[in-house]
Amino acid sequence: MVSIGIDIGGTKMSAGVVTAAGEIVERSLQPSPILSARQAEDAIVEVVDRLSQRHRVDAVGVGAAGWVDSQQTTIRFSPHLAWRDEPIAPRLAQRVDRPVIVDNDANAAAWAEFNFGAGRGAQTMIMLTLGTGIGGAMVSDGRLFRGGFGMAGEWGHSAIVPGGQDCPCGSQGCWEQYASGHALARRAAVLAASGDLAAAGLADQPQPLTGAAVGRLALDGDPAATGLVAELGDWLGLGLANLAAGLDPEVFIIGGGLAQLGDLLLEPARAAYRRHLSGRGHRPWAVVRQASFGNDAGLIGAAALAQAAADRRDERPGEVTALWSREAG
Amino acid sequence: MVSIGIDIGGTKMSAGVVTAAGEIVERSLQPSPILSARQAEDAIVEVVDRLSQRHRVDAVGVGAAGWVDSQQTTIRFSPHLAWRDEPIAPRLAQRVDRPVIVDNDANAAAWAEFNFGAGRGAQTMIMLTLGTGIGGAMVSDGRLFRGGFGMAGEWGHSAIVPGGQDCPCGSQGCWEQYASGHALARRAAVLAASGDLAAAGLADQPQPLTGAAVGRLALDGDPAATGLVAELGDWLGLGLANLAAGLDPEVFIIGGGLAQLGDLLLEPARAAYRRHLSGRGHRPWAVVRQASFGNDAGLIGAAALAQAAADRRDERPGEVTALWSREAG
Numbered sequence: 001m002v003s004i005g006i007d008i009g010g011t012k013m014s015a016g017v018v019t020a021a022g023e024i025v026e027r028s029l030q031p032s033p034i035l036s037a038r039q040a041e042d043a044i045v046e047v048v049d050r051l052s053q054r055h056r057v058d059a060v061g062v063g064a065a066g067w068v069d070s071q072q073t074t075i076r077f078s079p080h081l082a083w084r085d086e087p088i089a090p091r092l093a094q095r096v097d098r099p100v101i102v103d104n105d106a107n108a109a110a111w112a113e114f115n116f117g118a119g120r121g122a123q124t125m126i127m128l129t130l131g132t133g134i135g136g137a138m139v140s141d142g143r144l145f146r147g148g149f150g151m152a153g154e155w156g157h158s159a160i161v162p163g164g165q166d167c168p169c170g171s172q173g174c175w176e177q178y179a180s181g182h183a184l185a186r187r188a189a190v191l192a193a194s195g196d197l198a199a200a201g202l203a204d205q206p207q208p209l210t211g212a213a214v215g216r217l218a219l220d221g222d223p224a225a226t227g228l229v230a231e232l233g234d235w236l237g238l239g240l241a242n243l244a245a246g247l248d249p250e251v252f253i254i255g256g257g258l259a260q261l262g263d264l265l266l267e268p269a270r271a272a273y274r275r276h277l278s279g280r281g282h283r284p285w286a287v288v289r290q291a292s293f294g295n296d297a298g299l300i301g302a303a304a305l306a307q308a309a310a311d312r313r314d315e316r317p318g319e320v321t322a323l324w325s326r327e328a329g
Numbered sequence: 330m331v332s333i334g335i336d337i338g339g340t341k342m343s344a345g346v347v348t349a350a351g352e353i354v355e356r357s358l359q360p361s362p363i364l365s366a367r368q369a370e371d372a373i374v375e376v377v378d379r380l381s382q383r384h385r386v387d388a389v390g391v392g393a394a395g396w397v398d399s400q401q402t403t404i405r406f407s408p409h410l411a412w413r414d415e416p417i418a419p420r421l422a423q424r425v426d427r428p429v430i431v432d433n434d435a436n437a438a439a440w441a442e443f444n445f446g447a448g449r450g451a452q453t454m455i456m457l458t459l460g461t462g463i464g465g466a467m468v469s470d471g472r473l474f475r476g477g478f479g480m481a482g483e484w485g486h487s488a489i490v491p492g493g494q495d496c497p498c499g500s501q502g503c504w505e506q507y508a509s510g511h512a513l514a515r516r517a518a519v520l521a522a523s524g525d526l527a528a529a530g531l532a533d534q535p536q537p538l539t540g541a542a543v544g545r546l547a548l549d550g551d552p553a554a555t556g557l558v559a560e561l562g563d564w565l566g567l568g569l570a571n572l573a574a575g576l577d578p579e580v581f582i583i584g585g586g587l588a589q590l591g592d593l594l595l596e597p598a599r600a601a602y603r604r605h606l607s608g609r610g611h612r613p614w615a616v617v618r619q620a621s622f623g624n625d626a627g628l629i630g631a632a633a634l635a636q637a638a639a640d641r642r643d644e645r646p647g648e649v650t651a652l653w654s655r656e657a658g
Contacts, residue, residue, distance in 0.1 A: 067608055067611055067612060076611045076612065077608060077611035084611075085611075122477065123477045124476050124477035124481075125477075136575065140474070140476075145576075146577070147453050147469075147576050147577025147578060148453035148454075148577055148578045148579035148580070149577050149579065149612055149613055150577070151608065151612055152453075152575060152577040153575065154574045154608065155574060155575040156574075157607030157608070158571035158574050159489065159570070159571055159605060160489060160491065161490075161491060162489065162490060167607075169607040170607070170609065171570075171605055171606075171607055174607065241488070242488055243575075245483045245484060245485075245486040245487050246482065246483060246484040246487060246572075246575075247474075247476050248475070248476025248477055248478050248480045248481040248482075249476060249477050250478065251477070276488060276500055277500075278483055278499070278500055278503065279396055279406060279483065279486070280499065282396055282405045282406035282413075282414075283405065283480055284478055286477070
């Protein structure tokens with residue numbers, strides 16, 4: 001038996017058929033259906049129908065950026081997608097004739113890394129997905145930590161610079177404004193426009209610069225881009241030290257697109273984490289580790305969460321009705 | 330059957346005999362034994378012997394500021410006390426001939442508020458104890474959250490102002506440097522020394538000013554002191570919004586000495602929390618509530634944690650040997 005995991009981001013929707021061991025046996029990648037909630041649902045139904053033709057699919061999990069309720073049914077708000085308080089899981093379940101769950105994309109990624117990847121065996125692990133923004137999730141005692149209303153993990157929207165950079169979330173100085181692909185692109189644009197000769201490599205790139213483009217330049221050895229990645233690593237490490245003060249995980253897993261920068265990013269982050277950690281000398285260091293599954297973590301984890309929810313339904317059919325719209329009413 | 334709870338702070342050691350319902354039936358207050366680890370242990374043994382004469386005491390719990398391991402046996406580091414990596418629980422257990430646990434004082438306070446006070450029924454609650462510094466603890470799904478190494482909850486040592494005020498923890502810009510009794514005293518000293526006529530009430534106080542003295546002035550209606558308390562509330566609320574972004578509790582419980590300021594502190598904190606919360610409009614507001622037990626929360630919770638550990642030992646005698654030094658060897 002296999003499940004389908006779907007990871008819907010701001011630009012791409014990637015889907016895959018995933019085994020119980022977390023292996024992807026078939027996949028599909030297409031532009032993200034961002035125009036309307038209806039368009040997104042149609043795209044999901046289409047890909048599920050297509051992938052189900054050759055596999056016996058037990059359940060479907062959808063991971064999306066944004067605030068999802070703890071019953072895994074409703075997307076309350078998504079920054080890049082058109083969903084607003086949409087109870088999409090039961091609607092989709094009816095259309096694809098299978099149990100469906102939705103969850104936060106970072107929750108899904110963390111679940112994949114904890115079960116099959118870099119976080120295996122951790123008592124408390126924190127996952128950060130560094131893309132345009134910062135996604136976050138925590139697994140503790142073998143369970144995703146969801147908080148009281150299901151919206152935990154948005155550490156990217158903790159203010160770390162009072163009165164700092166404006167954030168689309170409505171606040172100022174959010175961590176995500178300093179340690180994300182968006183931050184990398186913003187800083188690179190400033191440097192490229194400055195006329196600084198050391199930044200010629202940045203200025204030669206197609207404008208507007210993206211975080212991914214700056215990252216590629218850094219991997220190619222461009223000194224200005226490398227410096228900006230190290231600066232981002234500094235902010236990342238400061239935030240890790242903050243998280244360690246409050247939550248004391250043994251392991252941080254760094255995923256998302258920027259994690260492909262590897263030690264160019266992670267070494268400065270580790271150094272800043274060690275410099276800022278409170279109580280250092282009287283406690284062990286947490287491990288700061290690159291994610292195992294790169295951009296596949298979200299879809300693998302969404303599939304695994306769907307499978308787990310379907311298994312719970314089979315064990316206690318009365319309790320998990322929301323999965324299955326025809327039972328729910 | 331009753332337990333003894335002991336809360337050892339930087340200036341006072343308060344102990345009490347506590348029932349299973351969280352009621353204190355006898356208490357003892359004395360200066361804190363801060364000179365040496367041996368002196369502290371002698372003081373604990375003395376108070377336990379004295380309180381045990383009139384009560385059938387089942388177990389003893391000690392709450393102390395600092396990092397305590399998750400087995401509740403060893404104080405790794407305490408800022409105000411002389412313990413450094415001291416396995417005090419088994420030593421004390423032998424001397425008082427009863428099971429003994431040690432725990433972080435904020436953990437103990439949170440456990441009291443969750444079981445008997447302002448946090449009852451919460452799925453996820455965060456407790457902050459505002460005294461000289463900021464203590465913190467979280468109860469989620471009915472359990473204290475301890476992190477991977479047992480040292481979770483020190484949100485007071487999250488940096489919220491990069492390059493900000495120096496903190497004795499070795500870092501800079503820690504939240505506790507802006508939202509604690511220490512911060513209140515520091516800001517009051519600046520204002521008192523400024524010659525500002527509006528700060529005459531502060532300048533007339535015995536110097537050096539303490540946070541408690543500033544708080545009393547504010548409760549008496551002094552405008553400068555009231556303003557400083559509101560400023561502290563602003564910083565408190567900013568930090569609550571940060572905690573809500575990552576951990577999404579339904580309820581924050583504010584305890585410790587400064588909580589006696591009530592709405593003078595909590596109203597500005599609630600306003601700042603609502604101003605800074607990420608995703609506001611798409612999520613419920615957490616409740617920000619004054620603690621039920623004031624400075625008694627630590628001793629009540631320490632007693633309840635000791636009772637719970639003793640009960641676990643009775644149920645599974647092989648597992649909790651560290652409580653009981655003679656079994657542990």
